[in-house]
Amino acid sequence: MALSSAKFETVSDGDRKQAESVARQLKASSRRRSATVKLDGLMLKLVRELTDIVLRHPGIVIAPLHRELSPDAAGKILGVSRPLVVRRMDDGRLPFRYEGKHRRCKLRDVLKLKVAEERQTSVRPHAERVKARPPHRQGASVSEINDLVLGTTNAPYRRSIRAKQLADALMSGATSRWMVHVATFFTDVRPQLVLKFAKLHGIPTCELASTYDEIKTMTGEANPALETLLERLAPIA
Structure with a gap:
């Protein structure tokens, strides 16, 4: 699935309260093989979308957008080698910070870059033919x-x-x-x-x-x- 069609959800305080309610229900049935859980709001929306993704695609990623990644991990998402991730960091396309001597970038920024590069790739063939x-x-x-x-x-x-x-x-x-x-x-x-x-x-x-x-x-x-x-x-x- 192209990331240009991916959806980004901002979690509000109300959404967290819904998540806490679901977490309590799941915890109460942690030893069971099945559970009946009441879902509404964002939690219901996420479960619906997760179900659709599992049905349509061979793999999924579940992670908070602020999670920090190493260049190697970012490269796996971008589909490029570590040196090319570092190149994107150095030329300003991928924001990063140093943790000691190690570079770290946020998952959100990696996904944004992935979307931008997918869009650029989709329009480049025509642009190159013209230019x-x-x-x-x-x-x-x-x-x-x-x-x-x-x-x-x-x-x-x-x-x-x-x-x-x-x-x-x-x-x-x-x-x-x-x-x-x-x-x-x-x-x-x-x-x-x-x-x-x-x-x-x-x-x-x-x-x-x-x-x-x-x-x-x-x-x-x-x-x-x-x-x-x-x-x-x-x-x-």
Whole structure:
């Protein structure tokens, strides 16, 4: 089930009183295999929705929204690796705090990010087809290639990298300042456009491949299609 269709319930003092009443009834029948419980208000609504979910889906999660999660646990919900969770924390998409040396984020924030990413994924294919469609004439200009690349590379972030900054980072391998942008360049920009950008800015394929390998090692992100092209071209670059 997509989280974009998930429901979030705020629990009021009245709802807690209802829960206390149900808890007392269940406690009184704790040794029985069945129980007759009076439900109303939010408790009745939750049981109805829980029943529907159990009928329709193979698994469920029950947890308070304020529960704090480790990056590993957040990654299981988001469907990404721990390094990519840390990346989302560092670029501001996922709020977090430190508990000693360990990062902690709230379940509520993880679910909100999950919803946002699901929505972004659902609209991205059409947006990319419109934005990244190559010009019909023989060749695209440097400015057009830059616009296509930077439109995708900068889209997820508040801070934008310029074409020269991206080219310098790719050439030198010094990506620490712009790591998330360079990672997005390698994973989200079409492989042919990655190579076109590198060629227009005088970046040898061997240098491009070296920077890609460094980013892949540091972030855990990979682009198999781009790797295939780099493997073909790097030996003859």
